[in-house]
Amino acid sequence: MSGADSLTIVTSAGVPLAKRWTAAGTVEAVAHAWQFEPVTYPVNGLHELAGLLKGMEGAHCSALIRGKFIGHEAAALLLPDILAAANERRARQQQEKLTTTRALKPDHVPRVTALFPDQPLHTLMIDIDDFKPVGIDPVADPVAAIQAYIRLVLPAGFHGCSFYWQLSGSAGHPCCAGKLKGHLWFWLETPYTSMDMKAWGKPVPGLDVSIYQPVQLHFTAGPIFDKGVSDPVPVRSGLHQGLRDDVPLALTPEVLAASAARQQGMTAAGEQRKTAAREPGADPGDKGGWHGAFCRVYRPEDLADLEPGEFAESGERDGRFDWIGHAAAGVFITDDGHRLISTHNTAPTGQNMPNNTFDFVRLHNYGHLDEGMGEDVSMTKRHSYTAMVADIKKKHPEVVAEYETWRAAERSAPEDDFGGLEGDGTPGGEAERPAGTSCAAGPMTEQAAVDLINQAHFVAPLAGAMTIWHEGTNPETGMHSVDPIPAPSLALKYAPYTARVPGPKGAIKTAPIVDVWTRSARRREYPGGVIFDPETPTRSGCYNTWRGFSIEPKAGDAGPMIEHIYMLCHGAAEHAEWLLNWLAFTVQRPGTRPEVAVVLRGNRGTGKGSLCNLILTLWGPHGLHITQTKHLTGNFNAHLRATRFLFVDEGYWAGDKAGEGVLKGLVTEPTIAIERKGVDVTTAINRLAIVIAANGEWVVPAGADERRFFVVDVSAARAQDHAYFGALKAWIDGNGAAIFLHHLLQRDLTGFNVRSAPKTAALDRQKIEAMPALDRWILELLDTAAPLPQAGGFGVFPDEDDTDGGWTEEPQRLGCTAASAAFDRYCRQAAVRGVRPDSRAIGKRLQEVFECGPAKPARCGAPSPGRAWTLPGITRAREMAAKTFGLDHYVWAQV
Structure with a gap:
């Protein structure tokens, strides 16, 4: 365990800190609260943190903050000044003396940094907003969507770690369809402050760092549903167990230095802001980003030029603008000349509220876009801000030029604090990632x-x-x-x-x-070395490359893929069920090789890839798709080191003797010789489960007693059926992979022998393709029941003078010289090279197949003199040959 945290739970004075789903179909934003009752809660590790978060999901008035409460006694000394300053700001904003001032309830305090200073924490919350995972429904399968986010956004140290997740209150609403919105909680090995995390996360694209402030609310409550409104989300939170519970995040010296500098700058800036609060003449044109650039180009007196359709300069008083139609109220420039105050009852921020020109135009033109957005949404993430920046780029080139000038100066200057209200960065408010990483400044510890x-x-x-x-x-x-x-x-x-x-x-x-x-x-x-062991994830002293399945299993209807497998197997239940069990074995026993490879042979477009690509999805980094045989049988094969599922696409071994031995070894041998370039060969445990898909006639080197391959000649019933495959793809994309994984994990394998694959007719065809020329010649003699050459024949079909007729049920004589001549002719016709028609080799093989004994001379007076072998009648001969050649389903021609 890496240490404990003291987390601060703040509870409002009855104001809900959760989104509300209304009966009208809308989602209301979190209400604004200003006073809270703080409680310190100790947690030690991710599992205790998860328990706390789970318990807080029903506490709709509570949330967490990173700052540590200084205690009520110390707070009592600071509260008078804090409340006085707050009331002064309210009075100044409303341009009048307040008749009422804010008062605190007992044991309640405002949420200000002075009362909740920053502290280092192991707890880290990542705010995910509007991430769109490809091919994953974030509501139906939130963990898979979150894992996709982690892989694409967060550094490698987070990968494979445990986390607690919570979907946001708006998740599941139609307006958020396809978007992942939620909170992701990690436990860091080393504690860091809010400023540290802000400095760390600033260069990470897609990471919201605005939440890393001591008093920023981390919402933990689930949504509130009005009467009659049901939650469309099945599960809104959960703990995902990874390979380790703490994240090994180590901040670089640059990040820590930037954090310290910013903390110092924030302290100084805080004093400046206090002064500016008392002196309302601070110029918004001094700000950075789009905000400041707009305010420098357009001063308050330019309002009529900015909005010519709405406002006109008043003739009654300088600094006043009237709504067109000369309403009894209008817009005034403040005495300092920097802001605008609207007295009209349609003012976007309320009457008598001062605004700089950027915010005045933004709210006047686009404020309606922010409806439904809570107070916690940062300025640069508001829809009105995005629309305003887009409008500037389109209509105000002088503001764009001013912004670029400011940005160039920012890049060449030392980093300052985190900025003002907006935190402006690149256009649209997103943080800009430097083109290169700066080098270290000074020595570190x-x-x-x-x-x-x-x-x-x-x-x-x-x-x-x-x-x-x-x-x-x-x-x-x-x-x-x-x-x-x-x-x-x-x-x-x-x-x-x-x-x-x-x-x-x-x-x-x-x-x-x-x-x-x-x-x-x-x-x-790791003195034990780098291993790949899916069935023993934690082995002392070893680094295990096993990362588990890439998706979380999900209960559902796996029928579409089961039916697809049945279709591939021509509806043969024995074959389809064995293939399903083989797939189930690979996921239930991920560290054990099945010792049988699956071979799917058939034309393109028949659905082989639909099955194999789905299985690849389950395995993530432990699935490998190769399209060249050399990647499987070549010398350098380090890519097989951490592979469980191997999909060999369009693989074939037509006479490749060297590749044949390698392939058979990868299927059945207990170990693999792993060779990297420039490194001595090492030995690894063989955990490969191999599927080979091809459309050639000869795919695998199957022998007579073959037990390494389960071969299916796939059905072409759905070939090029775009409607069928479109529906199947839609099912796969809609959590089909997760559902099928769940089915495989739950499949009962009692009595299943993975090493005893069904002997299929397709396997027979592979055996025939792999037969030596002599065996194929014998098979052709038997298949055609041709007359056997006895004396001077030159082929399978000799002249009538050389035969006694077809191969019948009676024992048949095959002349030695005639057989050699017939086999020679067969080889020439079949373009078989490197084979000599040796009568001794022919005789040896005939004796092995037919148990016929050696050749004997013909009886005295026989019509075909010379030495000959006596073979059984056709039926018995076929039975003996089928047994010897291992053909279980061969269909012979009729006699």
């Missing part, structure tokens, strides 16, 4: 250096040598990856960074942080 490199690197043996490994995420697929890297590569990556270390005689010196990490006893190390 030894602990910080080790924590930094530990975040994505560790040491483990490879082929007997201690090796540095990098743990990360494939930027294209978003899947987890673990790869060995050379030591110089790590040194280059961290070359700009140094750490303070003890020197001689108590002096402090600096050293490269890679050197510090290499020598540290705290470096991340």
Whole structure:
């Protein structure tokens, strides 16, 4: 356990802190509350945090904040000044003396930083807003959607970690269809302050850092439903158990330095804001971002030019604008000349409320777009703000130029604090990610250096040598990856960074942080090596690359895929059920090789890929799709190291003897020889479950006693049936993969022998394709029941003078010389190369197949003199050949 947190629960004075679903079909935003009763609650670890959050879901007036309450005794000393300042602001905003002032209920305090200073916490909440996962319904399968978000947005250290999730109060409403909206709670290995997390998250695209403030409400309550309104969301929260419960997040020295600088700047800025609050002449044009740029270009006196259709300058008094129609009220410029005050009863922010020109125009033109948005929504995420910025870009090039000038100056200047009300960044208010990562400024501590490199690197043996490994995420697929890297590569990556270390005689010196990490006893190390073991996720001293299934199983109707498998198997229940059980075995026993590969042979467009691609989806990084045989049988095969499900698309082994041995070994052998470029060969446990799909005639090297392959010649009944496959795809995209995984995990495998696959007619055809030329010649003799060559025949169908007629039920003689000539002709006709018509080899094989004994001379006076073999009658001969060749379903021609 990495330590405990003291979380602050704040409860309003009866104001709900939850969204409300109304009978009219709308979702009302969270109400505004200003006074709260604080309670400190200790939690130690993610599971205790999850228990707290679960309990708070029904507390509709409570929420969490990151700041730590200073206590009522200390708060009592500060409250008079805090309340006086608040009432002064209200009076100034309304341009009149208040007749009433805000009063606090017993044990209640306002939510201000002075009473709730920042504190380091292991608890981290990620706010997910409007993330659209591809192919996943975030309401029906929230965990899969959240995992997609984690893979695409959060750093590698978060991948595979446990988390508690809560969908937002509006999740499930039609206005949020297809969008993931919710809170994601993690437990960090190292505690950090709100300012630390804000500095860390600022460069991360898609991460909302506005929530990282000591007094920012973290809403925890579930939504409130009016009478007669039902919740459309099946499950709104839950704990997802990952491979570890704490996130190994180590902030870089730059981030920590930026956090400290911003904290110092915020303190100074706070004093400036207090002064500005007393002196209302602060110019909004001094702000940054779009807000300041607009206010610098358009001063309050430009209102008539900005909104010519609504306002006109008044002739009665300077600084006044009238609504067209000369209403009895209008808009006034404040005495300081910086803001506008509307006295009209349709004023967007209420009468007598001062606004700068940006906000006045924004609210006047687009304020209606914010209906339903709560007070907690930051300025730059409001619909009115987005519309305003879009309008500026379209109609006000001079403001765009002013913004670009400000932005260029910002890039060249040291970072300041987090900005004012908006937190403006790039157009639209999104944080801009720097083009490159800046290098370290000053030396860090030894602990910080080790924590930094530990975040994505560790040491483990490879082929007997201690090796540095990098743990990360494939930027294209978003899947987890673990790869060995050379030591110089790590040194280059961290070359700009140094750490303070003890020197001689108590002096402090600096050293490269890679050197510090290499020598540290705290470096991340796995002496047992890197393994792939799905059935034993935690093995002491080992780094396990197993990451589980990529989606969470979900109960539902798996009928569409089951019916599809039956269709592929021509409706044969024995074959379809065995294939379903084989698939179930691979997920129920993910660490055990089935020792039988599935072969789906058939034309394109028949549905082989629909099944295989769905199974690939289940396995995530442990599923591999290859389209070239060399990727399976070639020398360099490190990609098989952490693979469970292997889909070989359009694979075939037509006479490839070297590849044949490799393939058979991958199907049945207990270990695999893994070879990386430049690294000695290592041995790994073979956990492969292989499916081969192809449309060629000869797909796999099946022998007479073959037990490695379950072969199906798939049905073409649905070939190019676009309506059928469209419906199947819609089912798969709508949680079909999760439903099918649930079906496979729940499937009863009692009595199922995965190593005893049905012997299919399709397997017979693969055996025939793989037969040596001599066996195929014998098979053709039997199949056609042709007259056997006895003396001088030159083929399967010799001249009548050389035969006694067709192969009947009577024993038949096959002349040695004639057989050699017939086999030679067969090979030439079939373009078989490298085969000699050797009568001794022919005789040996005939004895193995028909138990006929050696060739004997003909009886004296026989019409066909010379040595010959005596073979059984046609029926018995076919039975013996089918047994020898392993043909269980071969259909012979009629005699």
